[in-house]
Amino acid sequence: MYVVTETLAGRSHYLKAYTIAEVVFGRQNFDAQGDPAVRIEAGRIRRELERYYLMAGGSEPVVITIPKGRYVPIFQASSHCRGDTADEAMAPPSPVSVEPSSSEVAAAPAASRSAGKRWLIAGAAMAAAIAAGAIFLGLEPASKEVASINSRPTIAVDRFEDIAGGSRFSGISGGVTDEIMSKLVKFKDILVVDASGNDQDAVSGLQNARYALQGSVRQDGDRVRSTARLVRRSDGAVIWANHYDSDLRIQSVFEVETALAEEIATAVAQPFGVVFQTDIAPDGAGGWDAYDCSLSYYNYRRSMTAEALQTAQECLRSVTEKFPSDATSLAFLSLTYLDQVRFPYKLGTKPSPKILETASELAKKSAVIDPQNPRVLQALMLTSFFRNDVDAALEAGAAAYQLNPNDTEVAGEYGLRLSMAGKWDTGCDLVSKAVSRNAGPQGYYEVGMALCAFMRGDLQAAELWSRMSDLNYNPMHRMVLASILGASGKIEQAKRELDWLDTKAPALMPVVKREISMRLARPQDQERVLAGLRAAGAAVDQVQPAVTN
Numbered sequence: 001m002y003v004v005t006e007t008l009a010g011r012s013h014y015l016k017a018y019t020i021a022e023v024v025f026g027r028q029n030f031d032a033q034g035d036p037a038v039r040i041e042a043g044r045i046r047r048e049l050e051r052y053y054l055m056a057g058g059s060e061p062v063v064i065t066i067p068k069g070r071y072v073p074i075f076q077a078s079s080h081c082r083g084d085t086a087d088e089a090m091a092p093p094s095p096v097s098v099e100p101s102s103s104e105v106a107a108a109p110a111a112s113r114s115a116g117k118r119w120l121i122a123g124a125a126m127a128a129a130i131a132a133g134a135i136f137l138g139l140e141p142a143s144k145e146v147a148s149i150n151s152r153p154t155i156a157v158d159r160f161e162d163i164a165g166g167s168r169f170s171g172i173s174g175g176v177t178d179e180i181m182s183k184l185v186k187f188k189d190i191l192v193v194d195a196s197g198n199d200q201d202a203v204s205g206l207q208n209a210r211y212a213l214q215g216s217v218r219q220d221g222d223r224v225r226s227t228a229r230l231v232r233r234s235d236g237a238v239i240w241a242n243h244y245d246s247d248l249r250i251q252s253v254f255e256v257e258t259a260l261a262e263e264i265a266t267a268v269a270q271p272f273g274v275v276f277q278t279d280i281a282p283d284g285a286g287g288w289d290a291y292d293c294s295l296s297y298y299n300y301r302r303s304m305t306a307e308a309l310q311t312a313q314e315c316l317r318s319v320t321e322k323f324p325s326d327a328t329s330l331a332f333l334s335l336t337y338l339d340q341v342r343f344p345y346k347l348g349t350k351p352s353p354k355i356l357e358t359a360s361e362l363a364k365k366s367a368v369i370d371p372q373n374p375r376v377l378q379a380l381m382l383t384s385f386f387r388n389d390v391d392a393a394l395e396a397g398a399a400a401y402q403l404n405p406n407d408t409e410v411a412g413e414y415g416l417r418l419s420m421a422g423k424w425d426t427g428c429d430l431v432s433k434a435v436s437r438n439a440g441p442q443g444y445y446e447v448g449m450a451l452c453a454f455m456r457g458d459l460q461a462a463e464l465w466s467r468m469s470d471l472n473y474n475p476m477h478r479m480v481l482a483s484i485l486g487a488s489g490k491i492e493q494a495k496r497e498l499d500w501l502d503t504k505a506p507a508l509m510p511v512v513k514r515e516i517s518m519r520l521a522r523p524q525d526q527e528r529v530l531a532g533l534r535a536a537g538a539a540v541d542q543v544q545p546a547v548t549n
Contacts, residue, residue: 002020002024003015003020003066003071003072003073004064004073007072007073012072015070015071015072016071017038017039017071020038020042020071021038038071039194040181040185040192040193040194041182041185042066042071043178043181043194043196044178044181044182045066046065046066046068047174047178048178049064049065049066050065061077062075062076062077063075063076063077064076152189152190152191152290152291152328153189153190153191153210153211153275153291153294154190154191154192154193154208154209154210154211155184155190155191155192155193155209155210155211155212155213155230155268155269155275156193156194156195156206156209156211156212156213156233157177157180157181157184157192157193157194157195157212157213158177158195158196158212158213158214158215159173159174159177159195159196160173160174160176160177160214160215160216160217160226160228161173161214161215161216161217162174162216162217163216163217163218163219171253172217172219172224172253172256172257173216173217175253175254175257176215176217176226176257176260176261178257179257179258179260179261180213180260180261180264180265181194182261183261183262183264183265183266183406184213184265184268184269186374186403186404186406186407187265187269187270187374187404187406187407188327188328188370188373188374188375188376189269189271189275189276189294189328189375190269190275193206193208193209195209195212209233210232210233210234211230211231211232211233211239211275212230212231212233213228213229213230213231213264213268214228214229214230214231215227215228215229215264222247222248222249223245223246223247223248224245224246224247224248224256225243225244225245225246226243226244226245226246226260226264227241227242227243227244228241228242228243228244228264228268229241229242230268230274230275239274239277240267240268240274242264242267244260244263244264246259246260262406265406266406266408266437270406270407270408270409270437270439271298271375271407271408271409271439271440272298272301272302272409272439272440272441276294276295276298289318289319289322289323290319290323290326290328290329292315292319293312293315293316293318293319293329293332294328294329294332296308296311296312296315296316297312297315297316297332297335297336299311299312300312300336301440301441302441302442304343304346304347304441304473304474305347306347306348306349309336309339309340309347312332312336313333313336313337316329316332316333316336317333320333325369327366327367327369327370327373327375327376328366328370328373328375328376330362330363330365330366330369330376331362331363331366331373331375331376331378331379332375332379333362334359334360334362334363334366334379334383335359335378335379335382337355337356337358337359337362338356338359338379338382338383338386340355341355341356341359341386342382342386343474344507345474345475345476345505345507345508346473346474346475346505356383356386356387359379359383360383360384360387362379363376363379363380363382363383364380366379366380367380372403373403374400374401374403374404374407374410375410377396377397377399377400377403377410378396378397378400378409378410378413378414380392380393380396381393381394381396381397381400381413381414381417382413382417384396385417385420386518388518390417390421390521393417393421394417394418394421397410397413397414397417397418398414400414401414401430408433408434408437408438408439408440409434409439409440411430411433411434411439412430412431412433412434412435412439412440412444412445412448414427414430415427415428415429415430415431415432415433415434415448416431416445416448418430419431419448419451419452419455420451420519420520420521420525421521421522422521422522422525424452424455424456427452428448428449428452431445431448431449431452432449432452435448435449441470441473442470443468443469443470443471443473443477444469444470444473446465446466446468446469446470447465447466447469447474447476447477447480449465449468450462450463450465450466450469450480450481450484451480452465453465454480454483454484454487454528454529454532455525455528459484459487459488460488462484463481463484463485463488463490466480466481466484467481475501475504475505475508476508476515478497478500478501478505479497479501479508479509479512479533480529481497482494482497482498482501482532482533482536482538483529483530483531483532483533483536484532485497485532485536486531486532486533486534486535486536486537486538487528487531487532487535489535491535491536491537494532494535494536494537495536495537497536498536498537498538509538509540510542512533512538512540513526513530513540513541516529516530
């Protein structure tokens with residue numbers, strides 16, 4: 001544990017937010033005033049230590065605390081320890097060698113050896129507390145340069161109200177709050193502020209917060225009900241609320257806290273989630289340009305029209321010119337160019353190698369700025385996949401998912417790429433997770449579930465999932481349904497889908513063989529779809545034109 005070893009080594013005067021961010025988290029040029037990440041994690045470790053000693057660490061010989069506004073731990077003898085003076089208990093020896101030589105140990109007085117042993121025990125206790133709470137070490141490096149703090153929507157997380165009636169589980173509300181902040185900070189599309197912080201930086205961040213996340217925890221025996229709401233601070237409007245029930249006979253306290261935090265953080269901050277709903281428009285305050293463009297992007301993805309695409313691209317070009325180091329906006333811009341290649345039959349675009357290269361270059365540029373940003377890695381994954389670099393795509397997808405498994409857009413898109421690369425079992429599990437959490441535009445991931453069922457030979461489930469997808473979102477969805485119906489022997493129904501394609505997307509079927517090969521990596525998977533189309537009566541074996549659309 002960095003702060004413990006530095007304090008024991010007599011270097012506590014170096015323990016500042018900037019130093020911790022740079023050494024522990026790899027954040028170069030860290031802006032301590034504009035970026036609350038270290039403060040949030042320090043607050044979490046502070047409260048987790050309190051909970052650890054309350055719930056599990058009562059027998060520890062040394063109690064460790066971190067005062068508010070500081071990062072240097074204080075060591076105190078616990079109340080049941082004997083033989084230590086108050087002065088001896090208040091601070092570690094200065095300096096203490098973490099690994100003293102045998103001659104130094106032999107020469108040291110007994111009291112000093114005893115004191116040194118206590119501080120090493122203290123360090124171990126602190127490490128145990130951190131392991132129990134999974135805190136302070138799970139923060140990923142961020143970009144070397146970031147845009148203005150106001151360029152992303154800021155959420156102030158209030159301490160959840162404890163209505164537990166003084167039971168032994170009364171600490172759940174604090175644990176839920178800490179876990180929520182831990183999950184939210186992994187969404188790089190937003191900024192997170194601890195509303196209970198009272199230092200200057202926290203107060204400044206709170207003043208810029210657009211939303212407040214509030215809630216409470218109630219207990220009735222072994223049952224726990226948690227409520228959460230997102231409030232727009234400009235007018236106090238509650239724009240989202242929900243409640244969650246847990247059973248302490250089935251889950252431990254830590255499991256309950258983690259599960260609740262995942263549900264709440266995902267609902268609030270996931271792509272297409274509450275914060276990015278188009279009916280929650282920015283209020284026109286200055287500095288919200290990137291947020292405007294995020295809303296514009298998600299609005300485009302929902303509507304999938306050429307007009308919405310143009311609006312989103314113009315906004316993103318403007319904001320990336322204004323904030324060239326805004327990696328998230330660069331990633332969004334990359335995805336809009338890629339969509340001109342992915343969805344040409346819906347958007348009426350003419351895909352070309354130049355457009356795909358532009359999308360790829362933007363994704364790579366954003367990755368240089370912020371290589372630990374899941375949205376950036378998502379763009380890198382998709383552009384690599386459509387450039388037929390499947391290994392690079394899956395590597396980027398795995399990194400994105402590891403950074404934030406609660407980002408349902410990352411989970412869904414990574415699941416689709418895994419599936420289409422032939423890793424159907426693993427990929428389909430992730431797509432199913434995305435569907436269960438209402439990820440993406442309505443009906444988007446359902447076509448992935450249809451393909452999953454199709455590839456395992458469950459034609460009935462494949463047709464059901466295909467009809468649940470948004471068949472008008474992308475003509476490729478109609479093509480999948482036609483193939484499934486053909487394989488099922490429902491030729492008349494399949495022909496109706498082919499007729500629709502001939503009328504609404506006439507450019508697709510002449511190049512369908514190539515379009516399928518762009519998406520499904522394995523020849524046997526391609527052949528399964530093509531065989532269904534042949535059974536439906538489609539002429540898929542003719543020579544494919546060199547260019548689409």
